Amino acid sequence: MNALTATAAVLSHNPVFGVVVTLAAYEAGCWIQRRCGGSPLANPVLISVVLIIFGLETCQISYDVYLRGGSLIRFLLGPATVALALPIYSNAARIREAAPGILAGVTGGGTVACASAVGIAWLLGAPPELLRSIAPKSVTTPIAIGISEQINGLPSLTSVLVITSGIVGAMLSGRLYEWIGVRDWEVRGLATGIAAHGIGTAQMLSVNETAGAFAGLAIGLTGLFTAILLPVVMLLL
Amino acid sequence: MLRTYLVLLICQAAGDIIHQLAGLPLSGPLIGMVLLLVVLTIRGGASEEFRRSGQATLGYLSLFFVPPGVGIMEHLALIRAQWLTMLLAVIISTVLAMISGAIVMQSVNRLHRRSRARVLLGASVDKGEAANECPHRHRGCPVP
Numbered sequence: 001m002n003a004l005t006a007t008a009a010v011l012s013h014n015p016v017f018g019v020v021v022t023l024a025a026y027e028a029g030c031w032i033q034r035r036c037g038g039s040p041l042a043n044p045v046l047i048s049v050v051l052i053i054f055g056l057e058t059c060q061i062s063y064d065v066y067l068r069g070g071s072l073i074r075f076l077l078g079p080a081t082v083a084l085a086l087p088i089y090s091n092a093a094r095i096r097e098a099a100p101g102i103l104a105g106v107t108g109g110g111t112v113a114c115a116s117a118v119g120i121a122w123l124l125g126a127p128p129e130l131l132r133s134i135a136p137k138s139v140t141t142p143i144a145i146g147i148s149e150q151i152n153g154l155p156s157l158t159s160v161l162v163i164t165s166g167i168v169g170a171m172l173s174g175r176l177y178e179w180i181g182v183r184d185w186e187v188r189g190l191a192t193g194i195a196a197h198g199i200g201t202a203q204m205l206s207v208n209e210t211a212g213a214f215a216g217l218a219i220g221l222t223g224l225f226t227a228i229l230l231p232v233v234m235l236l237l
Numbered sequence: 238m239l240r241t242y243l244v245l246l247i248c249q250a251a252g253d254i255i256h257q258l259a260g261l262p263l264s265g266p267l268i269g270m271v272l273l274l275v276v277l278t279i280r281g282g283a284s285e286e287f288r289r290s291g292q293a294t295l296g297y298l299s300l301f302f303v304p305p306g307v308g309i310m311e312h313l314a315l316i317r318a319q320w321l322t323m324l325l326a327v328i329i330s331t332v333l334a335m336i337s338g339a340i341v342m343q344s345v346n347r348l349h350r351r352s353r354a355r356v357l358l359g360a361s362v363d364k365g366e367a368a369n370e371c372p373h374r375h376r377g378c379p380v381p
Contacts, residue, residue, distance in 0.1 A: 018304070026300050045299050049306035056310065063311050070304030076294070077301035079245035081266035082252070083291040085273035086283060101346040109338025117330035124322040134326060138334055141305060142264035156312055161327060163306050168331045170299075176332065182339045187346070191338035195331045202299035212295075218338075220267050227262030 012061065018069020025051040040174035040203055046167045081198070084216035087205070091213035098186055102214070105187075106221040109194035113138035113222075114230060129154055132234075136226055137161040140197040143223040151234045162197070169196020170203035185211040193218025241290040248273045 011017040028051060029044030036042035056066055088095065095102065117134045126134070133153035136144040141162050148158035173192045182188055189211030192200040197219050205212030252269030255261065261268060277283055283291070309316070316323065 022300070022303050022307075026303055043299075045302050045306055048303045049309065052303070052307045053310045056307070063308065066307060067304065070307060073301060074304040076297075077305075078249045078266045078269075079242060080294050080298050080301055081264075082245045082248045082269040082273050083294050085248075085270045085277060086288060086291045086295070088270075089274055089277040089283070092278075098342075098346060098349075100349050101342040104345040105338045105342030108341035109334050112337040113330060113334035116333045117326050120329050121322055121326040124325060126319060126322050126326070130319055130323070134323070137327060138331070140264065140267070143262060143267075146262065146264075154315075157315055159305070160309050160312050160316060161323060163302070163309060164324070164327050165331050166302065167306070168328050169335060172332060172335065176335055177339065180336055180339065182343060184343065184346075187339050187342050190342055191335045194338040195334035199299060199302050202302070205295055205298060216270075220263065220270065223267065224263060 012065045013068070015069040015072055018066045019072055020069070021052055021055065021066065022048070022070055022073050025049075025055075041171050043167055043171050043199075043203070045199055045202075046171070049167075077198070081219075084201070084213075084219075087209050087213035088217055091210050094186060094210065095213070095217060098214075101187075102190060102217065102221070105190050106194055106218060106225055109191060110138065110222045110225045111229070113195055114226060130157065133157040134161050135230055137165045138195050138197065139223045139226045140219050143227055147227055147230050150231050163199070166196045166199030169200040173200060173203055186214050189214030190218045194222045197222070238286075238290045241287050241294075244276075244287065245269075245273070245291070245294075248276070 025048035029047035033042040033044050114135050121134050132151050136147040144158050144162045145155045148155045177188045185208045189204045192204050193215030201215035204215040248269035249266050253265030255268050256265045
């Protein structure tokens, strides 16, 4: 066995491969974002996902081989989500004060997120299974997959749409609020969490802790609201 | 660091169990987040160490979304047929959701603050003070 095949064998069977690739691509993504003056448009998740998919496709390495290491990093999403309780706790007074606005924002924004996604896809001639899969796309992945199964969508398609929404929302969160004249970090955070779940929350946390707390809160509330709303709406239709 | 992760993972595990047993629509980690919030409220805050390593973890939140994002490559065939429809629907509806969520919250905040200011003003009128001497402590105060 020559050195090259030995290297390839080690890399493809060892979780260290996926971990190193993910960390390296993420470092590259963060470096590019810094070079772009920290612009949200240079989203590190988007950059690293594109780099890794390009690399894996070029070297003909399957997602399963990558995931041996990738799943170790994905695992940390759980404890990180629990840790969102920290910024929420330290902003508890603001959250209590803004409670009516928060509930109204989640109800309004969450409804618009579902209805507009389905409506636009329908106008563009999407098939029914895509319409059902796109409805929960603003909700955090585990909840969205559950909703998609419940309303007979395709869970794998839903997870792609959820990730895409998160990246798009995080990218737009910089300029959009300036254009519509929203300056309050509480409002910016909540709206980003409603539309772009965890990826949007990560972007908000990197700019402002209060915005991050409101975004983290919005992940849970929008998930809950959509999980109750969508199956009921599907029953009525 | 180790103790922080132990607490976070215990909350997540408890959340997963509650999710399974109670069939709540929230995911295990999100229920874990609520549990940690309850613990923090009872304890009256987190230790310095816990706060520091928790915040360090949150600083890498976007990293943990990279492997699920790479999962898109598994569905390239599915995406290829409808990619433009999907991308347009996602972009437009994400923008609409952000705008509507922000506008609704901002309007309700203003109404809420205005009604609270009015209550405060009403109280000061009762005390015989001039109504236009609002201290302007509230954003959106109706008094010019």
